[in-house]
Amino acid sequence: MNPQHRKTAIKSTMIAVAMFGFGYLLVPLYDVFCEVTGFGGRTDIVATDEKGNQTENFEIDENRLVRLQFTGHAATPLPWDFKAGQFQAELKPGQLYEFYYIAKNNGLTDITAQSTFNVTPAIAGGYIKKLECFCFSQQTLKAGEERRMEVKLLVDPSIPVNINELSLGYSFFQAKNVAQN
């Protein structure tokens, strides 16, 4: 082959190969992007030490109340009942709040599932700071078992003043073996 042609062909092929890699690079990029912007309803976590004690402190804003609403959903075909223990709550930004969901396995076998979460409006995601959540890891329920699942969070006091009502949704999916993110 003409060496000049070979050179151009190799360069173009390299672009194509690099772009294949770029496609995969979009996965972590998207993750970082969501973390930074709260895009996709992503939430933040509160910094803790290795014993799980809160190391990051927020001043409580006594002059505001933010309303949180909770939803829960078990995605087909997961045979679980899954609902919030309370419909809604009002809290002051910066105040630590604990609540729970109730999950029950109606199946005949033990089942492991993973919950995802979502905040609406999406832009508020980054202001929800979690300390503890059943969604951080996979949960296993024995056949017929019912369990309370706890969440501990606070709303960042720097949340924009026009956001006074948020909903927090959790969905359980039958777990796959490998967790990607």
Add this chain to the structure above:
Amino acid sequence: MAHTPTGLKRWLMSTNHKDIGTLYLIFSLSMLFLGGAFALVIRAELFEPGLQYVDPHFFNQMTTVHALVMVFGAVMPGFVGFANWMIPLQVGAPDMALPRLNNFSFWILPFAFTLLISSFFVPGGAPAAGWTLYAPLTIQGGMSVDMAIVAIHIMGVSSIMGAINVIVTVLNMRAPGMTLMKMPLFVWTWLITAFLLIAVMPVFAGAVTMLLTDRHFGTAFFDPAGGGDPVLYQHIFWFFGHPEVYIMILPAFGIISAIIPTFARKPLFGYSSMVFATAAIAFLSFIVWAHHMFTVGMPLQGELFFMYSTMLIAVPTGVKIFNWLSTMWRGSMTFETPMLYSIAVVFLFTIGGLSGIMLAITPVDFQYHDTYFVVAHFHYVLFSGAVMAMMGGAYYWLPKWTGHMYNETLGKWHFWLTTIFFNITFFPQHFLGLAGMPRRYADYPIQFTEFNQWSSVGAFGLGISQLLFVYIIVQTVRGGEKATDEVWENPEGLEWTVPSPAPFHTFEEQPTVK
């Protein structure tokens, strides 16, 4: 002196750019009929409300496979066919730079489509999730999804190889004196398209590979059960998908930029602005993808960014439209079939561009998204943009390819039938979409009946009219008035300096361009 091979071997082993071009064009035309047949199943079912001929699941297979066949089987290979035939002739090169690669990139295509089509016969039938193959639905589908993924990989490899061939040929094999800014616009648009192809086809390949590993190998890129995100699939898909729509239109711009000056008997107005507009469109096409995803729940800043960047694309697109109009302005125009097609493309593509601007307005897209308005939009840009430009190009260069003039009367008949039936089919879909009829459903409420009937009647007319196209082509290949070397009146370009039909080997000694 090289000899001309004959028989089956000529086609199977061909490394000749003209033969491979012919193969691509025949393949593309066959796929146009196959994809068209699927479309007619859709239109037959939608002639009346209720379910008449097919069940909804099969209907969804039809919409999915129709689009995959048209995009990857008819439009893209069609343009590669034009590239193979015309780029060496237009830059004064004896052949494509990488002839064996060229043979390979064509011959893997029939395998890819055999695989895709045979997925109709596996349990669960062909893919039915739409041509966009959105996760998580495609994580759940049957084995046909895997077949489609493998088929897409093969099509991707084919078009990447085709693109590399174009790049190497254009960059290295131009006749002495043909600087980049002297290249015909068709060559320019294809060069830019080729860069788009090598930039985004691999991203699409990556996306479907992630789907495949999510389905079978325990990864969870898009599967929420493992911590993945289905919206991520949409981002990766449309990062490919929007440049892909320009891959399907830029070569069409090139074709009509060749035709209009010939029949207006004036040089192309604003040549260098055409080149820059093409490059600008290609560049902008990378930063507008999320206009397909306004309704997924993006933050306001995201919605605004993608709205404005999308509208920005209308500027270079407008430059092109004005240049074509200015080329025609005060020209001594005649209206042979290729010119009729080109004028129709300018008009109808502009309608598609305008509906595109409407869709780009975020708040109204919440209403139009996933309705027939979108279907109308992309058929105006893809059928009356890409496909009709190829038809015009076929009439324009057929005399050079075959050595015979086509039958002008029949050509005009074909043009008018196609244009009228096209509009009967797709114009009413704007109204359906505005009235709220969603796309990809086998049934609809009765208030949508009339417009759907217009659309279905138009579609059958449009489909049947294409038989005339085949008839005209066959007739021209077989015989007819002998074409001169120039074919038209003083057309510009090196392709008109070789005999008609263009002999098997041309430009073995490169011409010099002044």
